[in-house]
Amino acid sequence: MANPVHNVAFGRRMLLASTASLALLLSGCSYVSDELWPSLTGEDPAGGPAPVMTQQIPPSAAEANPNPVLGQSGPAPAQSAPLQPTLGTTNFVVPGVTPGQATGTFVGQKVQQMRGELAQLQQQVTQRNQQLQAVRASATQNSQRYHGLVAAVSTRLQMGTTPGNPILVSQWTQAQTDLDRMAADVGNMSNLANQVAADSAMSTYLLQSIKSTYSISGAIDEDHRQLAVLEDETAKTVVLIDRLLGELSQDVARQTNYIGAERTNLTTLSAAIKQGELLGPGLGNRANFYAGAQQFAAIDQSAAPVSTAGRTPLVVIRFDRADVPYQQALYNAVSQAIARKPNAVFDVVAVAAGGTQAQTASNQNQARRNADRVIRSLADMGLPASRVNVSAGSNTQAATNEVHVFVR
Known part of the structure; x- marks a missing residue:
């Protein structure tokens, strides 16, 4: 029968030997990593440049389709x-x-x-x-x-x-x-x-x-x-x-x-x-109105003025250049207003810039034409004519002709 004291001593010697071997292996990790593991830098371990491997993948049927159809996984349609x-x-x-x-x-x-x-x-x-x-x-x-x-x-x-x-x-x-x-x-x-x-x-x-x-x-x-x-x-x-x-x-x-x-x-x-x-x-549909084709009346100087005192305009369109891209912003603003108040009525006011008497007269004519454009845009967006009031005015502080749209 083996002596227990000898077995304990032998176990201690084996533990010391294993610890020493593990230390030697850890000290050589840097060498092993450099020599045996592949490099991620794209360089050939042998010293030469790494070969570039390319493979041509043909497009799928969906990618090759010239007229793609947006499915449920794609972006939701705006309309x-x-x-x-x-x-x-x-x-x-x-x-x-x-x-x-x-x-x-x-x-x-x-x-x-x-x-x-x-x-x-x-x-x-x-x-x-x-x-x-x-x-x-x-x-x-x-x-x-x-x-x-x-x-x-x-x-x-x-x-x-x-x-x-x-x-x-x-x-x-x-x-x-x-x-x-x-x-x-x-x-x-x-x-x-x-x-x-x-x-x-x-x-x-x-x-x-x-x-x-x-x-x-x-x-x-x-x-x-x-x-x-x-x-x-x-x-x-x-x-x-x-x-x-x-x-x-x-x-x-x-x-x-x-x-x-x-x-x-x-x-x-x-x-x-x-x-x-x-x-x-269409804006008319958003307000649950099914409006037929209706003609908007053009603004003239005899139109009844719309009171805008103390009111904040929903939209201010500054016509400071020939082609102002206001349609999308106007649509979004009017659409949100109808969502909050389905029976909302809108006041369109043509605001002419100040200046000399001749300049003021010219600005008033141009402002009315700009307001006509805005009204036609509202008609194209489906807003019924019965829900739009029009008027004209002037503002000596305005640097350019504007069209203000109010909601009530």
Whole structure:
């Protein structure tokens, strides 16, 4: 059996030897690092220059696409156009008319007559349904083309382009044509709704006639059995026509408001194409107003003055050079004001710089022309004319002609 004292001594000698070996290794770390590990400076460890390794990576399909499409992972578009309202999807199928045998009675003759009227009414409803499905398909195709063109124009404007780019002008014209086709689809829906309303009145009258026939004397049991079947089928037809008329009325209302909003957005998009940069959706839409084409009145000297005492202007545009890029700043300011106060009204004041009597008169004319430009810009941005008041004034302290926009 080994002596414990000898084992302890032997362990101490081994520990000292391991410590000494570790010290020698640590002292040589610098040498090992310099000789065995590769250099990160780009120099060849052998002493010569490091070879340059290059590899050509071909572009991906997305990188090679000349017309990239911004997806969800890209930047959010600056203009988010309202989506097309969802059209009804119901396919209206009439319940049909059950044939019956002639009974030879007067009531039986009335039943046959009303059965023929119901069959004719259901045939008309079937034609209305076919027309409705065709109009829906046309509206969907026109909407898809329209939104594709608007998205292409908005994406190009978001990335920046030249003012009045003819490619964007052509796409805008095509979008306007598609929007006109969508308006024509709404007109067809309105005409169809009027026809269905006439069918609804006819179906209600027929149902009342069937119910009143029960009280006619001289009928047999078969007459009343056929009357009950005819009454059920007529009632189902009445419900079907009412549903058809309800969906048509909702589609016409939604599409009419939607097209009115899109016309305002197209006008704003036209102004953005002129500037070569995206402004945003129409200001009228932001305030939940669907304003049609309205003409702004030009400022004249007889216009009623707008009181601006003690008020801070929302925007001050200094026309100190020929082409002042004020549109985007004006749009942002008015847009934020409408977001805070949807029923806001704006006062546009033409401020002329001072000087001699002749200079003042010239400045007043130029200031009014500048204010006309600002008003046209607001119209292009979709702001209704009823929410803009105009006036003119002068400021002897102003170094150049200005246009002040106030909000109230």
